[in-house]
Amino acid sequence: xxxxxxxxxxxxxxxxxxxxxxxxxxxxxxxxxxxxxxxxxxxxxxxxxxxxxxxxxxxxxxxxxxxxxxxxxxxxxxxxxxxxxxxxxxxxxxxxxxxxxxxxxxxxxxxxxxxxxxxxxxxxxxxxxxxxxxxxxxxxxxxxxxxxxxxxxxxxxxxxxxxxxxxxxxxxxxxxxxxxxxxxxxxxxxxxxxxxxxxxxxxxxxxxxxxxxxxxxxxxxxxxxxxxxxxxxxxxxxxxxxxxxxxxxxxxxxxxxxxxxxxxxxxxxxxxxxxxxxxxxxxxxxxxxxxxxxxxxxxxxxxxxxxxxxxxxxxxxxxxxxxxxxxxxxxxxxxxxxxxxxxxxxxxxxxxxxxxxxxxxxxxxxxxxxxxxxxxxxxxxxxxxxxxxxxxxxxxxxxxxxxxxxxxxxxxxxxxxxxxxxxxxxxxxxxxxxxxxxxxxxxxxxxxxxxxxxxxxxxxxxxxxxxxxxxxxxxxxxxxxxxxxxxxxxxxxxxxxxxxxxxxxxxxxxxxxxxxxxxxxxxxxxxxxxxxxxxxxxxxxxxxxxxxxxxxxxxxxxxxxxxxxxxxxxxxxxxxxxxxxxxxxxxxxxxxxxxxxxxxxxxxxxxxxxxxxxxxxxxxxxxxxxxxxxxxxxxxxxxxxxxxxxxxx
Amino acid sequence: xxxxxxxxxxxxxxxxxxxxxxxxxxxxxxxxxxxxxxxxxxxxxxxxxxxxxxxxxxxxxxxxxxxxxxxxxxxxxxxxxxxxxxxxxxxxxxxxxxxxxxxxxxx
Numbered sequence: 001x002x003x004x005x006x007x008x009x010x011x012x013x014x015x016x017x018x019x020x021x022x023x024x025x026x027x028x029x030x031x032x033x034x035x036x037x038x039x040x041x042x043x044x045x046x047x048x049x050x051x052x053x054x055x056x057x058x059x060x061x062x063x064x065x066x067x068x069x070x071x072x073x074x075x076x077x078x079x080x081x082x083x084x085x086x087x088x089x090x091x092x093x094x095x096x097x098x099x100x101x102x103x104x105x106x107x108x109x110x111x112x113x114x115x116x117x118x119x120x121x122x123x124x125x126x127x128x129x130x131x132x133x134x135x136x137x138x139x140x141x142x143x144x145x146x147x148x149x150x151x152x153x154x155x156x157x158x159x160x161x162x163x164x165x166x167x168x169x170x171x172x173x174x175x176x177x178x179x180x181x182x183x184x185x186x187x188x189x190x191x192x193x194x195x196x197x198x199x200x201x202x203x204x205x206x207x208x209x210x211x212x213x214x215x216x217x218x219x220x221x222x223x224x225x226x227x228x229x230x231x232x233x234x235x236x237x238x239x240x241x242x243x244x245x246x247x248x249x250x251x252x253x254x255x256x257x258x259x260x261x262x263x264x265x266x267x268x269x270x271x272x273x274x275x276x277x278x279x280x281x282x283x284x285x286x287x288x289x290x291x292x293x294x295x296x297x298x299x300x301x302x303x304x305x306x307x308x309x310x311x312x313x314x315x316x317x318x319x320x321x322x323x324x325x326x327x328x329x330x331x332x333x334x335x336x337x338x339x340x341x342x343x344x345x346x347x348x349x350x351x352x353x354x355x356x357x358x359x360x361x362x363x364x365x366x367x368x369x370x371x372x373x374x375x376x377x378x379x380x381x382x383x384x385x386x387x388x389x390x391x392x393x394x395x396x397x398x399x400x401x402x403x404x405x406x407x408x409x410x411x412x413x414x415x416x417x418x419x420x421x422x423x424x425x426x427x428x429x430x431x432x433x434x435x436x437x438x439x440x441x442x443x444x445x446x447x448x449x450x451x452x453x454x455x456x457x458x459x460x461x462x463x464x465x466x467x468x469x470x471x472x473x474x475x476x477x478x479x480x481x482x483x484x485x486x487x488x489x490x491x492x493x494x495x496x497x498x499x500x501x502x503x504x505x506x507x508x509x510x511x512x513x514x515x516x517x518x519x520x521x522x523x524x525x526x527x528x529x530x531x532x533x534x535x536x537x538x539x540x541x542x543x544x545x546x547x548x549x550x551x552x553x554x555x556x557x558x559x560x561x562x563x564x565x566x567x568x569x570x571x572x573x574x575x576x577x578x579x580x581x582x583x584x585x586x587x588x589x590x591x592x593x594x595x596x597x598x599x600x601x602x603x604x605x606x607x608x609x610x611x612x613x614x615x616x617x618x619x620x621x622x623x624x625x626x627x628x629x630x631x632x633x634x635x636x637x638x639x640x641x642x643x644x645x646x647x648x649x
Numbered sequence: 650x651x652x653x654x655x656x657x658x659x660x661x662x663x664x665x666x667x668x669x670x671x672x673x674x675x676x677x678x679x680x681x682x683x684x685x686x687x688x689x690x691x692x693x694x695x696x697x698x699x700x701x702x703x704x705x706x707x708x709x710x711x712x713x714x715x716x717x718x719x720x721x722x723x724x725x726x727x728x729x730x731x732x733x734x735x736x737x738x739x740x741x742x743x744x745x746x747x748x749x750x751x752x753x754x755x756x
Contacts, residue, residue, distance in 0.1 A: 031681055033671040265702070407718065468716060471716050
């Protein structure tokens with residue numbers, strides 16, 4: 001069946017190439033049937049890519065080791081769920097996933113917006129051009145359908161990838177990365193067609209929001225995977241590949257805020273184009289970092305021939321988007337100006353500057369080692385203190401702005417109204433800061449500031465809901481009438497909980513480095529006593545291992561049992577298995593890992609992570625808030641319909 | 650292998666037919682010209698956007714006033730110009746609706 005997979009991919013390549021060439025010609029020469037034919041080619045490319053993906057999934061399910069890809073990533077004993085997840089655990093498969101999602105999104109975006117014919121006629125070739133790159137790579141550079149005489153068994157899957165989070169984390173990230181291609185294509189389509197009215201923004205707002213949500217959820221799932229699987233007790237290490245997903249998310253966050261200023265005031269048109277292009281190019285850059293093997297990371301694949309191709313594509317996409325924005329500058333001039341530096345739009349502008357500055361400093365941290373390697377031949381790494389410095393420098397003001405923004409009126413705010421609006425949040429923040437200082441939280445100034453600002457933000461969001469309810473009469477009416485605003489506030493609540501969780505678990509964590517214990521011996525850390533009871537053997541479908549049975553007690557009474565240990569996979573090798581107790585009283589964790597020293601003597605490492613569970617709880621609120629903001633809005637839909645009608649009049 | 654090739658060929662035929670569909674359905678259309686926005690439509694779109702912005706700004710001002718973010722004085726000061734802008738946009742759209750050629754439009 002590999003031949004069918006290859007044929008389907010070749011068809012995809014031919015179809016998207018046709019969508020670019022025929023679509024561009026049709027848009028340029030205003031040929032109606034050719035334009036529809038090019039759009040049909042995009043729909044068909046999705047169908048052929050589904051066939052190719054189906055062939056690979058079937059090969060993985062059947063353990064068909066005549067596929068080189070299958071033999072390199074799974075083994076006979078690997079459970080079916082993980083075998084299927086190998087679709088995205090290897091380089092060729094993940095490129096196929098990119099193409100599958102891209103052609104799916106492209107077909108959907110073109111079909112849903114077919115009424116905006118003058119715009120879509122240019123969107124189709126832009127989306128096709130992105131798909132040409134990925135299908136070319138799959139057909140001619142890195143095919144998942146290479147075959148060989150089948151070996152007796154496969155190489156298996158890296159143990160750390162044999163985790164339920166890996167079933168969802170990579171597809172979520174990809175849905176986010178690829179989703180940013182749609183607003184990019186509409187923005188470029190608007191520039192190419194010289195239709196720089198706001199339809200492209202109204203049309204793509206939900207696409208951006210959905211992509212941004214997927215990216216956010218994907219990163220949180222990845223963080224939780226790292227936390228429970230890697231065994232170092234952390235969830236984010238400023239790893240270049242983690243940063244690669246964080247950067248487009250930051251750029252998209254800036255875009256989601258600044259786009260409101262364009263909609264409400266007709267300003268920042270150029271800036272919004274730049275942000276969309278930046279977010280898309282960063283998503284390609286993120287894929288480049290993971291696929292090229294240019295960096296060493298637990299997430300990235302080994303050295304591969306893809307690096308040069310990706311770099312070339314990033315350069316082409318960047319030059320194309322910058323040149324197009326430059327060419328169309330006269331169409332993007334704003335007719336209004338910022339009226340006051342004390343206004344909602346001004347706070348959005350400050351938020352944008354901080355987000356982009358943060359994004360670019362991270363980009364520099366990722367690129368710097370690559371540049372020193374390329375120019376001087378020596379590897380210089382950028383470590384945690386660099387990122388922490390900028391996290392504190394940009395992240396804390398961003399947190400504060402999240403509380404200030406909702407309290408400030410659009411256009412301009414007077415000192416009197418500001419004083420009245422800020423009084424309660426400011427007083428609460430001061431009380432919170434002073435109390436925490438008195439309780440000894442001053443050991444970490446950034447942590448103390450994060451909590452103090454969080455109190456301010458929390459109070460401002462609660463007040464917004466209370467005042468809004470008073471103005472409209474009910475919460476349901478309040479949210480239903482302005483889903484976007486109140487969905488956004490719910491997302492702010494999620495970010496707030498996230499910030500509190502990060503500050504608590506990083507600034508105030510306790511670590512008890514590995515201590516050697518015999519059965520019956522104990523160790524104490526941060527008020528918990530851990531008593532090592534016994535060593536137990538375990539056996540799974542494709543591994544054997546041990547678990548150290550450890551009782552956790554507090555105040556003299558046993559509250560839980562944790563079982564850290566190690567799995568040994570006959571093909572893939574050993575892997576640490578952390579065990580975590582979630583303490584509902586502190587919302588924190590007791591995180592443990594164990595290694596056998598000899599016989600039944602173990603080394604036990606314990607970390608306590610205060611408030612860390614707020615980070616994961618924030619994920620649920622984040623999704624809920626995003627869904628509220630994404631929910632169809634009758635007013636917005638009516639406006640869009642009217643604009644289509646106006647354009648067609 | 651043969652089955653795969655047959656399936657591949659069938660797939661190719663299907664997609665070619667689908668891509669060629671607009672030409673197969675309309676071999677000799679009266680017009681193959683893609684609609685293009687004229688100056689009039691562009692101007693109308695601008696006016697619709699201007700009207701939406703003005704009405705949204707009025708709604709925001711009202712809400713900000715009711716939630717205490719805008720004082721009574723600021724509210725009164727901003728309300729007049731905003732209403733005027735909204736009325737102008739509505740009037741311009743109305744005028745265009747009556748005279749689709751847009752010859753008599755004053756903005």
